[in-house]
Amino acid sequence: MRRLPTSPGLDERGLQRALERLREVVRARGLKNSSVREIIARAALTYEGHFSIDDLVRGLRGDALVDAHPATVYRVLPLLVEAGLIEATLVSSKAGSRYERCFEREHHDHLVCTKCGTVVEFCFEAIEVLQRDLAERFGFELTGHVHELFGTCRPCKQSDKASGGATHGRAPSR
Amino acid sequence: MRRLPTSPGLDERGLQRALERLREVVRARGLKNSSVREIIARAALTYEGHFSIDDLVRGLRGDALVDAHPATVYRVLPLLVEAGLIEATLVSSKAGSRYERCFEREHHDHLVCTKCGTVVEFCFEAIEVLQRDLAERFGFELTGHVHELFGTCRPCKQSDKASGGATHGRAPSR
DNA sequence: TGACATAATGAAAACGACTTTCAACTTCAG
DNA sequence: CTGAAGTTGAAAGTCGTTTTCATTATGTCA
Numbered sequence: 001m002r003r004l005p006t007s008p009g010l011d012e013r014g015l016q017r018a019l020e021r022l023r024e025v026v027r028a029r030g031l032k033n034s035s036v037r038e039i040i041a042r043a044a045l046t047y048e049g050h051f052s053i054d055d056l057v058r059g060l061r062g063d064a065l066v067d068a069h070p071a072t073v074y075r076v077l078p079l080l081v082e083a084g085l086i087e088a089t090l091v092s093s094k095a096g097s098r099y100e101r102c103f104e105r106e107h108h109d110h111l112v113c114t115k116c117g118t119v120v121e122f123c124f125e126a127i128e129v130l131q132r133d134l135a136e137r138f139g140f141e142l143t144g145h146v147h148e149l150f151g152t153c154r155p156c157k158q159s160d161k162a163s164g165g166a167t168h169g170r171a172p173s174r
Numbered sequence: 175m176r177r178l179p180t181s182p183g184l185d186e187r188g189l190q191r192a193l194e195r196l197r198e199v200v201r202a203r204g205l206k207n208s209s210v211r212e213i214i215a216r217a218a219l220t221y222e223g224h225f226s227i228d229d230l231v232r233g234l235r236g237d238a239l240v241d242a243h244p245a246t247v248y249r250v251l252p253l254l255v256e257a258g259l260i261e262a263t264l265v266s267s268k269a270g271s272r273y274e275r276c277f278e279r280e281h282h283d284h285l286v287c288t289k290c291g292t293v294v295e296f297c298f299e300a301i302e303v304l305q306r307d308l309a310e311r312f313g314f315e316l317t318g319h320v321h322e323l324f325g326t327c328r329p330c331k332q333s334d335k336a337s338g339g340a341t342h343g344r345a346p347s348r
Numbered sequence: 349t350g351a352c353a354t355a356a357t358g359a360a361a362a363c364g365a366c367t368t369t370c371a372a373c374t375t376c377a378g
Numbered sequence: 379c380t381g382a383a384g385t386t387g388a389a390a391g392t393c394g395t396t397t398t399c400a401t402t403a404t405g406t407c408a
């Protein structure tokens with residue numbers, strides 16, 4: 001099992017490859033290119049870590065030159081998912097969808113501290129293998145999975161014991 | 175790995191034990207007993223398989239003698255979860271939460287056919303062990319997990335190949 | 349290059365799953 | 379039995395997301 005760094009956001013070269021991929025999908029679906037869509041794609045693909053639609057809109061609004069309407073972001077994100085550029089995650093999804101880049105990134109799952117919101121991204125090949133075995137055993141062709149582990153991280157466990165509830169640092173994101 | 179039968183709904187004796195457990199939680203939280211709450215608990219605990227809040231309300235409304243308001247169901251279900259009687263599942267959760275009984279039932283995860291909605295409930299101890307290892311390795315105390323596999327079941331795969339899209343039977347539940 | 353068909357966009361309304369508010373009704377300890 | 383406090387249904391409110399519609403942008407074909 002390995003811990004992966006939290007998504008660092010695509011650099012300019014990777015971004016160009018991603019946008020090219022997006023254009024392929026757009027073409028294949030008989031859609032038209034649009035600059036707003038690429039602005040949204042750029043924001044999503046260069047975002048560091050997990051993001052909500054709101055994060056993206058705020059980020060876009062913060063940039064004085066561009067300004068994408070939330071409804072448009074809602075329209076574009078599924079296309080980015082379809083293009084295999086980003087994917088939905090459960091992480092802290094109490095309210096609203098969350099996404100992260102998956103383009104040019106290794107598959108991984110999440111271990112989440114429910115006290116402070118810390119997220120460990122891990123890759124555990126042994127579990128992946130067992131999942132495939134299991135699906136095969138039941139005659140399923142596997143297309144995806146959700147695997148998220150919840151618990152209490154060591155610092156939270158300790159500060160819980162010490163102070164009876166106070167967290168050691170940042171609060172859960174939602 | 176083992177396949178489990180889909181939740182068959184509690185019999186009268188099990189139901190009584192569950193309601194007793196509920197009363198414990200109610201007492202512990204300084205709440206009062208209520209017949210409506212027990213009617214809802216009864217409906218949830220005897221429900222066969224996965225259910226949505228809407229399923230429950232409809233079921234309750236169908237019964238001429240009792241009639242629980244949706245808002246009340248929304249209030250009661252979290253209490254049943256807290257009492258360890260039911261738990262939330264992801265299964266086909268495109269719209270709205272879904273639950274299933276977990277009281278006096280073995281832990282299991284889900285393998286879901288995204289074409290026809292078939293759900294295989296499985297218990298795979300090897301994966302559970304690896305999950306615990308992983309959490310420990312990162313210093314987490316594990317409190318829960320979500321593990322759901324998505325794919326295409328054999329019948330769907332075959333009718334896909336044969337007819338180019340038609341399903342072999344029941345449609346996805348949502 | 350200009351014109352047309354069609355997709356994309358923003359704004360606002362609609363939607364749907366919940367949650368909250370509040371007045372009337374239970375429950376239960378004293 | 380009585381009062382304090384929890385519970386309920388009904389209706390209104392919240393919030394993420396989707397849809398509608400008029401306007402704007404894109405791309406193709408003369």
